[in-house]
Amino acid sequence: MNRILRALQHSWNGLIHAGTSETAFRQEVAVLVVALPVGYWLADSVLIYLLLVGSLILLLIVELLNTAIEAICDGLSQDYMDEIKIAKDCGSAAVTLTIFLAAAVWLVALALKAGLVA
Numbered sequence: 001m002n003r004i005l006r007a008l009q010h011s012w013n014g015l016i017h018a019g020t021s022e023t024a025f026r027q028e029v030a031v032l033v034v035a036l037p038v039g040y041w042l043a044d045s046v047l048i049y050l051l052l053v054g055s056l057i058l059l060l061i062v063e064l065l066n067t068a069i070e071a072i073c074d075g076l077s078q079d080y081m082d083e084i085k086i087a088k089d090c091g092s093a094a095v096t097l098t099i100f101l102a103a104a105v106w107l108v109a110l111a112l113k114a115g116l117v118a
Contacts, residue, residue: 018067024095025063032056035106042109052109055102062098066091 018025035056043049069091073084111117 014064018064022063022067025060025067028056028059028063032060039109042113044112048109048112051105055098055105059095059098059102062094066095 019029032053036053039049039052043052069087073087077084108117
């Protein structure tokens, strides 16, 4: 039980760090907060609502992993290194692809609601 409590504390610390020091994370949380009621209105089923909200939660997860990658890279060296640039660029690309995925999910849900697709 202590191990679970310590793991939860570490997770909470990570969320607090991201919330206080990562602008992109705060922006994405704000989008999620607005999206929760909008998604409820937009979704015709629990499954659609879970896809809408889940796509944004996935974005937060990827953003946290990108933050972790950046922290490790910055801790290793402040000097320019090709390998560190690759790691940071790949983390950024993962966030971008997740944004595209979330946008696609939301656009399809909007199209369904508008009757543009069956």
